[in-house]
Amino acid sequence: MTAPTTYAWEIEARELRVKAGRRTAVDGVTLTLGRGVHGLLGPNGAGKTTLIRALATVVKPASGTLSLFGGGDLRDVRARIGYLPQDFGYYRRFTVRDFVSYVAWLKEMPSRDVPAAVQRAIDRVGLAERADDKLKSLSGGMIRRVGIAQAIVNDPEVLLLDEPTVGLDPMQRLRFRELMAELGADACVVVSTHLVEDVAAGCSDVVILDRGKVVFQGTPARLAAAGSGDHPGDSPIERGYSATLALPDRPGSW
Amino acid sequence: MTAHHPTDQSLRRYERGDDDIPADELWAVESHLENCAPCRARLVPDPVATAVWAELQPALDRTPQMPRARRRWNGWFSPAAAPWLAMVVLVTAAAVALDRLGLMAGERVSVVLLVAPLLPVLGVAASWSRALDPAHELVSATPRAGLPLVFRRTAAVLAVVVPGLSLAGLVTGVGFTLWLLPCLAFTVGTLALGTLVGITRAALALTAAWATAIAGPPLLFQRTPLLLDTALTPLWLALLAAGLVVVVLRRMAFTRLETNL
Known part of the structure; x- marks a missing residue:
């Protein structure tokens, strides 16, 4: 069905440096990501959001190279990306269907494909019954799901989700992980989160970012193996996370 | 393509979706069917379309149709404006x-x-x-x-x-x-x-x-x-x-x- 790919990795970054205002938030990141669900972990201010913005091509890297799908025209690359920003802003007066179809239009999908793709995206996040309700009438968790629906409406090959599980209740989080596993089968999904258990349960691969640098990349099992009983944390993977960040030794950490 | 067409018996088993067909036989039948129209015709008797339709029709009435909702936005104006x-x-x-x-x-x-x-x-x-x-x-x-x-x-x-x-x-x-x-x-x-x-x-x-x-x-x-x-x-x-x-x-x-x- 799909044409053979001409690139090795969906996302390939070399020595990437990205500024957020005057601060260098991402400082020399070298990273290759292929299909699967990649969890992006790190303390607040580690540069997760800035890195995701750079991957979404809305922020231009200060130096280094970033190539998505082996490079190419910005417009073509963007048509293959799905992006849920951390502060997901929306139009309160739009219905779920209107909002997702507006994003589909912005993504330049052929107009005859839009209604079916919109319906499918809304179904996948479990909002079919609220499809014609206005966004201002939805709860916070439902709004997040609208955010996920607009990101997946174009069947993206690279899906970038910045803190998608904020505001989801435990059942919805389980359903979200299932959806990620489904999508990760044929797309490169990058999920930034500060919840270590999200990563443990749903990700095939973990990237830990600390002060703008990649300090760990590997499977959740390898992360768990990095910790020992001495490191703070309630689960093996939390202890591995603390060990990787060397948390107790950090000045001013809490 | 192939001179050896599958027997009636193996076609029927394939059609029924029996799960005890040996893998090599299953593949042989399947790949043969992909290339041999006469055998596909043996596989699918004529009334099958009628049978499928008869089964589907009651379900169609119960399936919600995609609403033909008119979109309430416009590609020219910014929704925020x-x-x-x-x-x-x-x-x-x-x-x-x-x-x-x-x-x-x-x-x-x-x-x-x-x-x-x-x-x-x-x-x-x-x-x-x-x-x-x-x-x-x-x-x-x-x-x-x-x-x-x-x-x-x-x-x-x-x-x-x-x-x-x-x-x-x-x-x-x-x-x-x-x-x-x-x-x-x-x-x-x-x-x-x-x-x-x-x-x-x-x-x-x-x-x-x-x-x-x-x-x-x-x-x-x-x-x-x-x-x-x-x-x-x-x-x-x-x-x-x-x-x-x-x-x-x-x-x-x-x-x-x-x-x-």
């Missing part, structure tokens, strides 16, 4: 009212003329800025983001501002030539300056410039603003052209997030 464009219309109407009453600036200065350059600045800021459009980051990341979308949205703003001002001009007797060029120059100026410092800052800067250079003096000294004199038409044309050049040269700025906000 609607309240601001309504305000633009109100300000125009208020300017006409003030002119008719002769309250604000006396008989000699038209308020319509004074507000003309400011109105599109508001509309443009509402259409493409991180501060006023909640979904700005989302929109900036899409393939459609960029100069064509910005021009579209600007055209939509002008489609509200220009007819409004034309009507106001007819009512109050302010000539077309006096306000049209400053209005367009401020529009393009907002975009041009916006590519350098962000649309929000550009709109604030141009509003300040308007207040000090155009609206201030006439309101203080009760005379027609110098800058809106027809003798200055070449100046406004030059500004308009310069703005367009900057916008086109810096067009990639519209595909990125305004990071300097």
